Amino acid sequence: MNAATATAAVNPASAPAPVPGTAKAPLLSVNNIEVVYNDVILVLRGLSLEVPEGEIVALLGANGAGKSTTLKAISGLLKTEDGEVTRGDISFAGERINGIDPDKIVRRGIFQVMEGRRIIGDMTCQENLRLGAFTRRDGGVKDDIEMVYHYFPRLKERTGLAGYLSGGEQQMLAIGRAMMARPKLILMDEPSMGLSPLMVKEVFSIIRQINKDLGVTILLVEQNARMALQAATRGYIMENGKVVLDGTAEELRNNEDVKEFYLGGGNEERKSFKNLKSFKRRKRWI
Amino acid sequence: QKIPVGHLADQSGATSDVGVPFGQGVADALAYINKNGGVAGTTMDVETVDYGYQAPRAISQYKKWSSGSGKVAAIQGWGTADTEALTGFVGKDEIPYYSGSYSGHLTDPTGNGPHGSKPAPYNFFYGPSYSDGLRAMLMWAAEDWKTKGGSGKPKYVHMGANHPYPNAPKEAGEQLAKELGFDVLPAVQFALTPGDYTAQCLTLKQAGANYAYLGNTAGSNISVLKACQTVGAQVQFMGNVWGMDENAAKAAGSAANGVIFPVRTAAIWGGDAPGMKIVKEISKVSDAAGTAYRPVHYVSGICSAFYMKEAMDWAKQNGGVTGPNIRKGMYQKKDWVPAGLEGVCVPSTWTETDHRGMDKVNLYRANVTGDTGGSVDELVKAGTIKLEKIATVDVPRKPEWLGW
Amino acid sequence: MSGAPVASPRGYAHPADATRAASPSDTIFEARGVSLRFGGVQALTDVGFSIRKGELFSIIGPNGAGKTSMVNCISGRYRPTDGKVYFKGQDITGMTPNHRASLGIGRTFQNLALFGHMTVLDNIMVGRHHLLKNNFFTGSLYWLTGARKEELAHRREVEEIIDFLEIQHVRKATAGTLSYGLRKRVELARAIALKPDLILLDEPMAGMNLEEKEDMARYIVDLNEEFGMTVVMIEHDMGVVMDISHRVIVLEFGKKIAEGTPEEVLADPRVKRAYLGEDDEEDEAVAPPPKQEVA
Amino acid sequence: MANISLIPCGDFKTRYAADTTIFPTKTSRNFAILGVALLLLCPAFMDRYWLNLCIQIGYLGIAALGLNILVGFTGQISIGHAAFFGFGAFSSAWLSNSFGIPVALAIPLAGVMTTAVGMLFGIPAARLKGLYLAIATLAAQYILQDFFSRADWFTGGTAGTIAEPFSLFGYAFDTDESFFYVVLVYVVVMYILATNLMRSRDGRALVAVRDHYLSAEIMGINLTKYRTMSFGISSFYAGIGGALYAHYLQFVSVEGFTILFSIQFLGMIIIGGLGSIMGSLMGTAFMVLLPEVMQAITTALSGTAIDAALNLREAIAFLREMAIGLVIILFLVFEPDGLAHRWKQIKAYWKLYPFSH
Amino acid sequence: MTLLFQLLVNGLIVGALYGVVAMSFVLIYKASRIVNFAQGEFLLIGAWTCWWLLTSWQLPFWIGFPITLAFMLVFGIVLQVVVLRPMIGEPIISVIMVTIGLSIFFQAMMKWMFGVFAKPFPTIFASPTVNILGLDVQTVYVMSLVISILIMAGFGWFFKYSRMGLAMRATAFDQQVAQSLGISVRHMFAMSWAISAMVSAVAGVTVGVVNGVSSALSFFGIKVFPAVILGGLDSVAGAVLGGLIVGVLENLAHYLDSQWLNWGNMYEIAPFYVLIVILMIKPYGLFGTKDIERV
Ligand SMILES: Nc1ncnc2c1ncn2[C@@H]1O[C@H](COP(=O)(O)OP(=O)(O)OP(=O)(O)O)[C@@H](O)[C@H]1O
Ligand SMILES: Nc1ncnc2c1ncn2[C@@H]1O[C@H](COP(=O)(O)OP(=O)(O)OP(=O)(O)O)[C@@H](O)[C@H]1O
Ligand SMILES: CC(C)C[C@H](N)C(=O)O
Ligand SMILES: [Mg+2]
Ligand SMILES: [Mg+2]
Numbered sequence A: 001m002n003a004a005t006a007t008a009a010v011n012p013a014s015a016p017a018p019v020p021g022t023a024k025a026p027l028l029s030v031n032n033i034e035v036v037y038n039d040v041i042l043v044l045r046g047l048s049l050e051v052p053e054g055e056i057v058a059l060l061g062a063n064g065a066g067k068s069t070t071l072k073a074i075s076g077l078l079k080t081e082d083g084e085v086t087r088g089d090i091s092f093a094g095e096r097i098n099g100i101d102p103d104k105i106v107r108r109g110i111f112q113v114m115e116g117r118r119i120i121g122d123m124t125c126q127e128n129l130r131l132g133a134f135t136r137r138d139g140g141v142k143d144d145i146e147m148v149y150h151y152f153p154r155l156k157e158r159t160g161l162a163g164y165l166s167g168g169e170q171q172m173l174a175i176g177r178a179m180m181a182r183p184k185l186i187l188m189d190e191p192s193m194g195l196s197p198l199m200v201k202e203v204f205s206i207i208r209q210i211n212k213d214l215g216v217t218i219l220l221v222e223q224n225a226r227m228a229l230q231a232a233t234r235g236y237i238m239e240n241g242k243v244v245l246d247g248t249a250e251e252l253r254n255n256e257d258v259k260e261f262y263l264g265g266g267n268e269e270r271k272s273f274k275n276l277k278s279f280k281r282r283k284r285w286i
Numbered sequence B: 001q002k003i004p005v006g007h008l009a010d011q012s013g014a015t016s017d018v019g020v021p022f023g024q025g026v027a028d029a030l031a032y033i034n035k036n037g038g039v040a041g042t043t044m045d046v047e048t049v050d051y052g053y054q055a056p057r058a059i060s061q062y063k064k065w066s067s068g069s070g071k072v073a074a075i076q077g078w079g080t081a082d083t084e085a086l087t088g089f090v091g092k093d094e095i096p097y098y099s100g101s102y103s104g105h106l107t108d109p110t111g112n113g114p115h116g117s118k119p120a121p122y123n124f125f126y127g128p129s130y131s132d133g134l135r136a137m138l139m140w141a142a143e144d145w146k147t148k149g150g151s152g153k154p155k156y157v158h159m160g161a162n163h164p165y166p167n168a169p170k171e172a173g174e175q176l177a178k179e180l181g182f183d184v185l186p187a188v189q190f191a192l193t194p195g196d197y198t199a200q201c202l203t204l205k206q207a208g209a210n211y212a213y214l215g216n217t218a219g220s221n222i223s224v225l226k227a228c229q230t231v232g233a234q235v236q237f238m239g240n241v242w243g244m245d246e247n248a249a250k251a252a253g254s255a256a257n258g259v260i261f262p263v264r265t266a267a268i269w270g271g272d273a274p275g276m277k278i279v280k281e282i283s284k285v286s287d288a289a290g291t292a293y294r295p296v297h298y299v300s301g302i303c304s305a306f307y308m309k310e311a312m313d314w315a316k317q318n319g320g321v322t323g324p325n326i327r328k329g330m331y332q333k334k335d336w337v338p339a340g341l342e343g344v345c346v347p348s349t350w351t352e353t354d355h356r357g358m359d360k361v362n363l364y365r366a367n368v369t370g371d372t373g374g375s376v377d378e379l380v381k382a383g384t385i386k387l388e389k390i391a392t393v394d395v396p397r398k399p400e401w402l403g404w
Numbered sequence C: 001m002s003g004a005p006v007a008s009p010r011g012y013a014h015p016a017d018a019t020r021a022a023s024p025s026d027t028i029f030e031a032r033g034v035s036l037r038f039g040g041v042q043a044l045t046d047v048g049f050s051i052r053k054g055e056l057f058s059i060i061g062p063n064g065a066g067k068t069s070m071v072n073c074i075s076g077r078y079r080p081t082d083g084k085v086y087f088k089g090q091d092i093t094g095m096t097p098n099h100r101a102s103l104g105i106g107r108t109f110q111n112l113a114l115f116g117h118m119t120v121l122d123n124i125m126v127g128r129h130h131l132l133k134n135n136f137f138t139g140s141l142y143w144l145t146g147a148r149k150e151e152l153a154h155r156r157e158v159e160e161i162i163d164f165l166e167i168q169h170v171r172k173a174t175a176g177t178l179s180y181g182l183r184k185r186v187e188l189a190r191a192i193a194l195k196p197d198l199i200l201l202d203e204p205m206a207g208m209n210l211e212e213k214e215d216m217a218r219y220i221v222d223l224n225e226e227f228g229m230t231v232v233m234i235e236h237d238m239g240v241v242m243d244i245s246h247r248v249i250v251l252e253f254g255k256k257i258a259e260g261t262p263e264e265v266l267a268d269p270r271v272k273r274a275y276l277g278e279d280d281e282e283d284e285a286v287a288p289p290p291k292q293e294v295a
Numbered sequence D: 001m002a003n004i005s006l007i008p009c010g011d012f013k014t015r016y017a018a019d020t021t022i023f024p025t026k027t028s029r030n031f032a033i034l035g036v037a038l039l040l041l042c043p044a045f046m047d048r049y050w051l052n053l054c055i056q057i058g059y060l061g062i063a064a065l066g067l068n069i070l071v072g073f074t075g076q077i078s079i080g081h082a083a084f085f086g087f088g089a090f091s092s093a094w095l096s097n098s099f100g101i102p103v104a105l106a107i108p109l110a111g112v113m114t115t116a117v118g119m120l121f122g123i124p125a126a127r128l129k130g131l132y133l134a135i136a137t138l139a140a141q142y143i144l145q146d147f148f149s150r151a152d153w154f155t156g157g158t159a160g161t162i163a164e165p166f167s168l169f170g171y172a173f174d175t176d177e178s179f180f181y182v183v184l185v186y187v188v189v190m191y192i193l194a195t196n197l198m199r200s201r202d203g204r205a206l207v208a209v210r211d212h213y214l215s216a217e218i219m220g221i222n223l224t225k226y227r228t229m230s231f232g233i234s235s236f237y238a239g240i241g242g243a244l245y246a247h248y249l250q251f252v253s254v255e256g257f258t259i260l261f262s263i264q265f266l267g268m269i270i271i272g273g274l275g276s277i278m279g280s281l282m283g284t285a286f287m288v289l290l291p292e293v294m295q296a297i298t299t300a301l302s303g304t305a306i307d308a309a310l311n312l313r314e315a316i317a318f319l320r321e322m323a324i325g326l327v328i329i330l331f332l333v334f335e336p337d338g339l340a341h342r343w344k345q346i347k348a349y350w351k352l353y354p355f356s357h
Numbered sequence E: 001m002t003l004l005f006q007l008l009v010n011g012l013i014v015g016a017l018y019g020v021v022a023m024s025f026v027l028i029y030k031a032s033r034i035v036n037f038a039q040g041e042f043l044l045i046g047a048w049t050c051w052w053l054l055t056s057w058q059l060p061f062w063i064g065f066p067i068t069l070a071f072m073l074v075f076g077i078v079l080q081v082v083v084l085r086p087m088i089g090e091p092i093i094s095v096i097m098v099t100i101g102l103s104i105f106f107q108a109m110m111k112w113m114f115g116v117f118a119k120p121f122p123t124i125f126a127s128p129t130v131n132i133l134g135l136d137v138q139t140v141y142v143m144s145l146v147i148s149i150l151i152m153a154g155f156g157w158f159f160k161y162s163r164m165g166l167a168m169r170a171t172a173f174d175q176q177v178a179q180s181l182g183i184s185v186r187h188m189f190a191m192s193w194a195i196s197a198m199v200s201a202v203a204g205v206t207v208g209v210v211n212g213v214s215s216a217l218s219f220f221g222i223k224v225f226p227a228v229i230l231g232g233l234d235s236v237a238g239a240v241l242g243g244l245i246v247g248v249l250e251n252l253a254h255y256l257d258s259q260w261l262n263w264g265n266m267y268e269i270a271p272f273y274v275l276i277v278i279l280m281i282k283p284y285g286l287f288g289t290k291d292i293e294r295v
Helices: A003-008 A067-075 A077-081 A102-108 A125-132 A141-151 A153-157 A167-181 A197-213 A225-231 A249-254 A256-264 B016-035 B055-066 B080-093 B130-148 B170-179 B198-207 B218-231 B246-256 B276-284 B296-317 B323-331 B376-382 C015-019 C067-075 C097-103 C120-127 C136-140 C147-165 C180-193 C210-225 C238-244 C262-267 C269-276 D026-045 D048-073 D081-099 D103-126 D130-150 D176-198 D201-211 D213-218 D223-249 D259-272 D277-301 D305-310 D315-334 D339-352 E002-032 E039-055 E061-087 E092-114 E139-161 E163-173 E175-180 E185-211 E215-223 E225-231 E236-261 E266-281
Strands: A028-037 A041-051 A056-061 A083-092 A110-113 A185-189 A217-221 A234-239 A242-248 B003-009 B044-050 B074-076 B155-160 B211-214 B236-238 B260-263 B360-368 B385-394 C027-038 C041-052 C056-060 C082-087 C105-107 C198-202 C230-234 C247-252 C255-260 D166-168 D171-173 E129-132 E135-138
Touching: A028 A067, A041 A056, A041 A067, A041 A083, A041 A242, A056 A067, A056 A197, A056 A225, A067 A077, A067 A083, A067 A102, A067 A110, A067 A185, A067 A217, A077 A083, A077 A102, A077 E175, A102 A110, A102 E175, A110 A167, A125 A141, A125 A167, A125 E163, A141 A153, A141 A167, A153 A167, A167 A185, A167 A197, A197 A217, A197 A225, A197 C269, A225 A249, A225 A256, A234 A249, A242 A249, A249 A256, A256 C210, B003 B016, B003 B055, B016 B044, B016 B218, B016 B276, B016 B296, B044 D277, B055 B080, B055 D048, B055 D277, B074 B296, B130 B170, B130 B211, B130 B236, B130 B260, B130 B360, B130 B385, B155 B170, B155 B198, B198 B218, B198 E002, B198 E236, B211 B218, B218 B236, B218 B246, B218 E135, B218 E185, B236 B260, B246 B360, B246 B376, B246 B385, B260 B385, B276 B296, B296 B323, B376 B385, C027 C067, C027 C230, C041 C067, C041 C082, C041 C230, C041 C247, C041 C255, C056 C067, C056 C210, C056 C238, C067 C082, C067 C105, C067 C198, C067 C230, C097 C105, C097 D213, C105 C180, C120 C147, C120 C180, C120 D201, C136 D176, C136 D201, C147 C180, C147 C210, C180 C198, C180 C210, C210 C230, C210 C238, C238 C262, C247 C262, C247 C269, C255 C262, C255 C269, C262 C269, D026 D048, D026 D176, D048 D081, D048 D176, D048 D201, D048 D223, D048 D259, D048 D277, D081 D103, D081 D130, D081 D223, D081 D259, D103 D130, D103 D166, D103 D223, D103 E266, D130 D259, D130 E225, D130 E266, D171 D176, D176 D201, D176 D223, D176 D277, D201 D213, D201 D223, D213 D223, D259 D277, D259 D315, D259 D339, D259 E092, D277 D315, D277 D339, D315 E061, D315 E092, E002 E039, E002 E135, E002 E139, E002 E163, E002 E185, E002 E215, E002 E225, E002 E236, E039 E061, E039 E092, E039 E185, E039 E215, E061 E092, E061 E185, E092 E215, E129 E139, E135 E139, E139 E163, E139 E185, E139 E236, E163 E175, E163 E185, E175 E185, E185 E215, E215 E225, E225 E236, E225 E266, E236 E266
Parallel strands: A056 A217, A056 A234, A110 A185, A185 A217, B003 B044, B003 B074, B155 B211, B211 B236, C056 C230, C056 C247, C105 C198, C198 C230
Antiparallel strands: A028 A041, A028 A083, A234 A242, B260 B360, B360 B385, C027 C041, C027 C082, C247 C255, D166 D171, E129 E135
C-alpha cells in the first residue's frame, strides 16, 4: 500500500462527501464545522461527516483528535464546557441544530453516551435507567428497564448506589440508559471502554440489535477499530480536528494504513506488544 | 467661604429605623440654619452621607472629610462602631464629632475618669448617656416599686445582646440597682435581630423579674415585648433612647403598652413649647406640607445640630470656625439651650473635663390602646399611641460615674 | 483465531523465569486471605497471591470481579475486612494511603483522577511530594532556604519523565482539558514520578487505539525492564496482557480462579467461560498471534 | 477552567529556573517592580481618603489572600474568616498592651496566635467536606465572636480595646501617609510568600487536595495534615491583616467582626478569582471601591436635575445599595470566573494581537 | 420543671419554623448545589407582600396568604430566569456570590419600598394564642407547623418517586449529565427556586405575624444554617428535624444557662458547639447522603 492510494480516499476537508449508495438525505450531517474552546483553543477545523438513517457509522481517530468534541458539538453539550461551534452547521433530520440547548436536542431524538460513563452516582441503577427515559412519555418504561436488565443481568443484582459500581458495570449502565431513551440517533463515545472481552462482544451485539431491531441510527466513536468497523456500515477517520479518510467499513478495513494503525498489522498476523521498540512511524495521510 | 460639615447617617443599614429620623432631623436642621443666616452669616457646606452602618465606609468617608483643603470643621456622626473607631482620629485631627452613640465612656474627655477609658476630647452627644438614662429609670423604678406598694426587694434584670451598645450601661446599671435595693438577676441575652425570645420571657416570668432593661434597638426589643406578652410575663420594661419610639410602639402594638424609656428632648412632636415653632419650620425643609409626624429621634437630631451650630457661632466670633474653637464653644455656657429651641432641647452643660451634657433625664411611657394598623400620624392623632411624660429624674454628675 | 496460547517469543532472559523459584525475600508484595465487603456486596473473598520483585503482574477478570477493589486494597484506599497485605515483608494492612506512597507504591486510576485544574507539570510534580523536603515555611521563603534548588532538581527529573512519555507538548496545559488518552498518560507520568517500587496500573489502555496501546505497552515494558519497577496491571485487552505480563491472576466474583503465566491462564476453561467467552469462531478480543519479531 | 498559558513568541526558556519564575517574562517583572515603585510615591500625591482606601485594600487584601488559600487553593469554604481577622486584631493589641511587645513584633506574633486558633477550628476539616465544613466555620465565627465579648482580659470585653500605633526605632507610623508604607511592605511580603508557597511542595499539595483529595492521598499527601495546615496558613494571613487593621485604627471592638464581614471576604475572593493570588488583591479592591464609587455617583447625582426630577432624596441611599448588589450580580454574570480570569484573557488578547484566535 | 417543659415545647414549635426555612434552603441546594444567601430576603419579600395585601388591599388573610404564595412562586421563576439562568454551568461558588448580591439588592429594595420601620401585621386569628401543653403559643406558629408537615411529606415523596424529583436530583449531581439526558436544567432550577421562594414565604409570614415585619427578619436566613447542616444538607426530612433540634437546643441551653450556669448567651452559642460535636460524629449530618468516594 502506498501513499497515493491512501490519499485517493481522502476527501477535501471543506466539502462534505456525498455518501455513495444513499440517495435520501442523511439523518445527521455535519458541515465543515469549526470548534473553539475558551475562545482560543481551536480543536475542530472544518470537520464534515454524514450519518445516513438506519446505519451505524464509526468515527475513529487518535487520542485528542477531537472525536469527543465532535459528538459534543452535535449533542450541544459543548456549551457546558466553554466550547463553541464557530463555523459551519449541523443538521439533523433536515433541521439545523447547532446552538440549540442540549436538552432540546435530546427531545429531538439525539442521545449521547458520554465518555467516562457519567452515571449519576448517588442514585440506584433503576433510578438512573428511569432518568434515561426522562424525555419519554409513553408507558413502556418499566418494560424497557426489564429489557436492559435482560441484556445486562449484572445490573439487576446491584441494588446499591450506582456510584459504587465497578467501572465496567457503570459502562453497562450508561449504555442501558441510552437504550431507555429510545432516541433516533445515539452518539456513543467509546462504549467498550473498560469492558471485559466477553462484555465487549456483548455490547457490540447489543449495538447491532439496537440498530436493527429498534431502528436506531448510531454514530460510534470507538478505539476498538476492529469491532467498530465490523459493526459499522461506514467509517470516518480523523486526525487533528479533520476527517482524513472515509469510506464504507469494507473499504476502511482493507486500507493498509487503517490496518497498520488501527487494526494491528497490515498483514494477517499481529505484532507482539512486547517487542515493539520505540520508533515513530509516519502516518501517510498527513 | 463656607464651613464644611460632615454628616454620617444610617439611612439604609441595620439601624436605619432610628437612623432615618435622626439623620433627617440633623439634615433638616442644618439646611434650616443655612437658610436662616447660617453660622453668624456664613453658610455651612453640609455633606450628608449614608454609610449603611458599615464602619469601614464611615472611616473612608471620615478620611475624605479630614484631609485636604476641604477639611470639615465638625461632624455629625452616628453608630457605636464607627464612633468608637473614629474617636482616636477625631481627637488627633481635632474635629468635634457629635454622634448618636451615647456610651458612657465617650463623656470622659480626658480619660482620667475612675473607669479609665481612653480620652475622647472631641466626642460630643446630645442626650443622656446610656448609663445615665438607665440610672434615671432605675431611680424611677425604685420609687415606682414603693408607690405600687410592692413587697420585698424588686428584681431587676439587664437584657440585651452581648454587644458594646447594649452592654455599655450594664455594669453601671447593675451597680446602681444594687445600691437602690434591687435584687439584681443574672443578665439575659437576646440577639440584636428579631427572633423568637419566648425562652427569655419564660425565664423572666419564672424568676419573677419586676423591672427589665431592654438594651437593644427597636427591632429585637419588639420581639421580646411580644413574646413576653404572649407568655404572660408581668414585667415593667425599660427601654433605651434608641430602643423605643413611636414606630416601635406601633410595631409592638399592645405589647409596648407601659414601656418606660428616656426621651432626650424636653418636648416631643406636637408638644407645647416655645421652641416648637422652629422645630415645625425645620420639619418643613423635608416636608413642605408640614403634615408629617416626627418621632422623638427627629427632634433630638435637631438639638444635636443646633448645639453644634451655636458652638460654631462662638468659634466664629473667637478666632474662626476650627475644630478646637468649636470645642471651646461648647464649653462657654452652662445649662444652655440653643437660641430658639427653648423648651425643646434640655438645658445642657459640657466642660473641658466632663462631657455629660445632661443631668436631667425625661422619662416617658408608651401608652398603646387598641389596634395599631395605620400610619403613625393617624395613630398618634387618634391617641392610640401616646407618649406620656411620667417623670424628670435628676442624674447628678457624680465624679465616680464619669466615663461610665 | 483461537484463544489458544502460543508461546510468546522473548528475546532476552525473562526476569520472572529467573525468580519463579526464588526465595520469599524476593517477594515484594503479598496478599493473604484478603476479603472485602461493602454492606451486602462481597467484593473480594479470601484472595491470596504474591508478586515478585521485578515482575509484570496482571490481574484480569470480568467486570465487577473485584480487580479495582484489590488494587485499592494494595494502595490503601480500602482496608480489607479480612486478611492482610504485605509490602516488602512489612504488614501494611492498617497503613494510610499516603504512608504507603512514601514506602514506594504508586498507582493510576480506572476513572481518571488527575488534578483537573493544575497544569500537567504540576500534576507530575505532586507525584514527587514524598521525595521533596521543603515545606510551607521553607517553601514560602523559596530563595532563602534552598527550596528553589530542590524544586529545580526535581523538575529536571520530572522533565525526564515527560520526555519518556512524550507529553512535552502538553506540559503547561491544564490537565482537565486534555483528551482522555492524554490524561491517562499524564496519570502514568504522575505515578512514575513517585519513584515507586511497585506501580499499580488500573486499565492503562482503556480508551486508546491500537497505536496508542502499542506506545503504552512499550512504556510499561520499559518501566518494568529499564526502571526496574514491579508492575501490577489490570487490563481487558488480552493481547496486551498475554504479550507483556509475566504472570496473571484471574478474579471472578471476588474469588481468585486462576493464576499462572498468561498462557496457562488463558488455557484454563474456567477463564474462557467467565471472561473470554466460549465461542471461538471469530475472536476479536484476543487478536491473532503475534508475528515473530526480534527486538 | 482552562488555563491559558501563553508566552510571547521568541521567549524561549533555556533553563528550568527561568521557567519557574514568578513573572513569566522580563517585561512583566519590570512592570511589577515599576508598579511597586510608583506605589511608594503614592503618599506624596494622594490625599488621606485615597490612602485610607489603599490601606484598607492592603490589610483586607492580606486577609483575603489567606481566605483564598483556604477556599480557592484548598477548596474548603470558610464563612468565619472575619472572626480570625478579629482574633489577629485583638491578639496584636493584647500583646502590645499587656506585655509591652513592640507593635512591629506583635503583628507577626498575632499572626502566629491566630494560626494556632485557626488550626484548632480547622480540626473538623479533617472529617468534614464542602458545606458541612463551611457551617462548622460558621460556628467558629459565632463562637469566637462570643469569646471576644466575654474575654475581658484579652479583648476588653464588649467595650473594646485600644491598640498602639505601629512604630519602628522610635518613629511612630500613625498617619495614613506613614502607615501606608507599613501596609505596603506587608502586602508585598505576604503576597510574595504566598506566591512562593504555591509553587513549592506544600502549595501544590493544597491544590491537589482541592482538585482530587482521594488521589492526592494516594500520591502521598496526608490529607488531615494539609487540610488543617490550610486553615493555619489562612488564619495566619487573617491574623496579620487583622493586626494591621488594629494598629491602623488603634482601636478594636468586637462589633467589627460579624458574619457579614466574613461573607464580604468571600465576596472579595470570588470576585477576584478563586485560586488566584493577585485576584485576591483585585477582588479586595473591587469590594472596597465599589461602595465608594457608588457613593461618588450618588453624591454627584444629588442636587442635580435628575435627582429633582425623580425626587430621589432618601431613595438615593437605597438605590445606591441596590446598585451595589446589582453590580456584583452583573459582574458575575459576565465574568463568573473573577477578575483574575478576565485579566488573563486581556493579557492573552494583547499577546496574540492581532490574531485573537 | 414546668419551665423546662414549657421551654421544650417552645423549642419544638419554633424549631418547626426553622425547619420550614431550612427546607426551602435544602430545596435549592438539592437541585443545584447552590447555597442561597438570599434566603432571608425571600422571607422578607414574602412577609412584606402578604403585609401589603392585608393592609393596603384590606384582603382577608385566607385570600391574601395564598396570593402571596402564588406571587412568590412567580417571583422565584422570574428571579431564576432573569438572574440565575445566565449562570447555569458556571462555577457554583460564583452563583453563591450572586445570591449574596441578590441579598444586598433585595434588602435595600425592601427598605426602599416598605420603609425602614418595623410594621405590625393586622390581627389574623380570632384568638391570637392557643394553649399547647400549658404554654401559650401564637396561633400562627401552629399554622406554620401544620403547613410545614404537609410540605415536608410532599417533598419526601417528590424526590423519592416523581420523575421531576429524580430529574432535580440528577441536575444537582451533574448538570452536564442531566442535560445529556434531556433534562432542562433551566426548568429544574426555576422549579426549585419557585418552590423555595414559596416555602420561605410561609416562614416569612409566620415570623412577620409574630414579630412584625422589618428588614432584620432576613437574619433568619443565616440562622437556619445549623439546622440545615444538622439534618444533612440534602434531606428534606433532615432539615425539619434539624430545625426541631436546633429549636430545642436553644431553649435547653437557655434553661441550663439561666437556671445554673449563668454564663450568658448560651441560647445563641450552644447550638453551634453541639453542631460541631454532632458533625465530628456524623460528618454528613443526621440524614445527609455520604459522598461517594470511589476511585
Ligand atoms: N474543555 C476543554 N477545554 C479546552 N480544550 C479542550 C477541552 N476539551 C477538549 N479539549 C481539547 O480538544 C482536543 C480534542 O479533545 P477530544 O476530547 O475531543 O479528543 P478525543 O478525540 O475524544 O480523544 P480521546 O480518544 O483521548 O478521547 C484535545 O486536544 C483537548 O485538549
Ligand atoms: N465502595 C464500594 N461500595 C460498595 N460496593 C463496592 C464498592 N467498591 C466496589 N464495590 C463493588 O464491588 C464489586 C467489585 O468492584 P471492582 O471495582 O473491584 O470491580 P472491577 O473488577 O474493577 O471491575 P471493572 O473491570 O468493571 O472495573 C462491584 O460489584 C462493585 O459494585
Ligand atoms: C442606633 C444606634 C445609634 C444605636 C447604637 N449606638 C449602635 O450603634 O448600635
Ligand atoms: Mg474522547
Ligand atoms: Mg475496575
